[in-house]
Amino acid sequence: IVMTQSPDFLAVSVGERATINCKSSQSVFYSSNKKDFLAWYQQKPGQPPKLLISWASTRESGVPDRFSGNGSGTDFTLTISSLQAEDVAVYYCQQYYSTLYTFGQGTKLEIK
Amino acid sequence: QVQLQESGPGLVKPSETLSLTCTVSGGSMSNYYWSWVRQSPGRGLEWIGYISYRGTANYNHSLGSRVTMTVDMSKNQFSLKLSTVTAADTAVYYCARVPRDSPPDVWGNGTTVAVSS
Numbered sequence: 001i002v003m004t005q006s007p008d009f010l011a012v013s014v015g016e017r018a019t020i021n022c023k024s025s026q027s028v029f030y031s032s033n034k035k036d037f038l039a040w041y042q043q044k045p046g047q048p049p050k051l052l053i054s055w056a057s058t059r060e061s062g063v064p065d066r067f068s069g070n071g072s073g074t075d076f077t078l079t080i081s082s083l084q085a086e087d088v089a090v091y092y093c094q095q096y097y098s099t100l101y102t103f104g105q106g107t108k109l110e111i112k
Numbered sequence: 113q114v115q116l117q118e119s120g121p122g123l124v125k126p127s128e129t130l131s132l133t134c135t136v137s138g139g140s141m142s143n144y145y146w147s148w149v150r151q152s153p154g155r156g157l158e159w160i161g162y163i164s165y166r167g168t169a170n171y172n173h174s175l176g177s178r179v180t181m182t183v184d185m186s187k188n189q190f191s192l193k194l195s196t197v198t199a200a201d202t203a204v205y206y207c208a209r210v211p212r213d214s215p216p217d218v219w220g221n222g223t224t225v226a227v228s229s
Contacts, residue, residue: 039215048206048219049157060217092157096215099170101147103157 001025001095005104011112018080020107022093027073030097037097040069040078042089043106049092053078085111114139116207116220124201124227130194134207134220137188141165145210146183146190151222152203162210163190197227 002025012018028037036056041049051060053069056076066081080087088111093104120132134146147162161171163181171179175194183190194201204224208216 037213048208048222049216050219051215051217054215054217094157094215096213100172101159101215103159105156 001028001098001100001102003093003095003102003104005091005093005107007107008105009108009110011110012080012083013112014085015082016112018083018087018109020078020091020093020109022071022076022078022104024074024076024095028095028097029073036072036076037095038069038071038076039094039096040067041092041094041103042087043092044089052091080109083109083111114209114218116209116218118205118207118220118223120205120223120225122224122226124197124225125229126198126227127196130192130197130201130225130227132192132205132207132223132225133189134191135187135189136209141183141185141188141190143212145212146181147208147210147216148181148192149206149208149216149219150201150203151206155200155203158203160192160194160205199227201225202227 004023006021038056040053043049057069068079070077090106090108115137117135124130145162148160163169169181178195180193204222206222207220209218210216
């Protein structure tokens with residue numbers, strides 16, 4: 001399953017909304033449990049990826065509520081409602097529907 | 113809380129075998145899958161594969177038969193071997209915990225491996 005993110009680069013002012021898109025080449029919705037097998041990660045320089053959201057919209061414990069995930073099937077979004085300076089990072093989507101987990105190419109988010 | 117730490121040589125010669133170990137501390141290996149992911153500028157984040165605590169493995173077919181993963185519950189460790197390496201295998205290698213039917217949720221800090229003579 002190929003994961004494609006857009007844009008590759010995004011510059012947003014502090015306090016403004018940031019939206020990242022992710023599209024999968026096939027649906028990652030599993031009908032038996034009615035869940036989308038889609039995760040979002042944040043990676044800062046020199047650090048491993050940090051899991052932010054699983055099941056397309058479920059925030060991990062400790063993740064600020066300004067982060068939200070939406071979408072189903074093949075089209076997903078990660079939204080940061082009010083960008084903070086510490087949110088500067090590269091964001092990746094990942095599908096875990098297939099046993100061959102695949103990642104998007106990443107979106108680099110910076111402060112405008 | 114659970115922590116993972118990768119270890120192994122930082123430099124491997126072309127055509128040789130890359131060997132890495134991930135040590136799990138602060139928790140049990142039971143009931144989880146244990147994975148390896150690598151990251152390079154040219155290839156982004158690439159899933160190498162995972163192994164269950166019982167030793168059942170699933171590998172990325174793009175790496176062919178070069179990959180072998182093993183688990184040693186007695187030492188709280190799991191390992192990766194990648195044979196016949198080339199410069200294209202130069203990357204930061206991460207180990208990560210994978211709950212069943214879920215994304216990797218705990219990651220090691222990563223270890224850089226360069227393939228060069």
